[in-house]
Amino acid sequence: MTDGKPLISPELLEIMQCPACAGPLSERPDPPALVCGACGRAYPVEDGIPIMLIDDAEAPDG
Numbered sequence: 725m726t727d728g729k730p731l732i733s734p735e736l737l738e739i740m741q742c743p744a745c746a747g748p749l750s751e752r753p754d755p756p757a758l759v760c761g762a763c764g765r766a767y768p769v770e771d772g773i774p775i776m777l778i779d780d781a782e783a784p785d786g
């Protein structure tokens with residue numbers, strides 16, 4: 725079901741940043757989330773809408 729289709733528009737992804745550390749975000753297809761390249765938090769994407777809340781983010785392992 726992950727056909728290379730972007731979760732959110734690339735333009736939007738480009739201007740968004742991690743609310744915790746302002747790091748760059750990248751898409752993770754399964755389960756859908758935006759992952760911070762700096763701190764490793766993963767923000768879930770529900771119905772194409774990223775939930776950019778630190779409290780709802782998956783903390784990185786370790």
Ligand SMILES: [Zn+2]
Nearest residue numbers: 742745760763
């Ligand atoms: Zn971050």
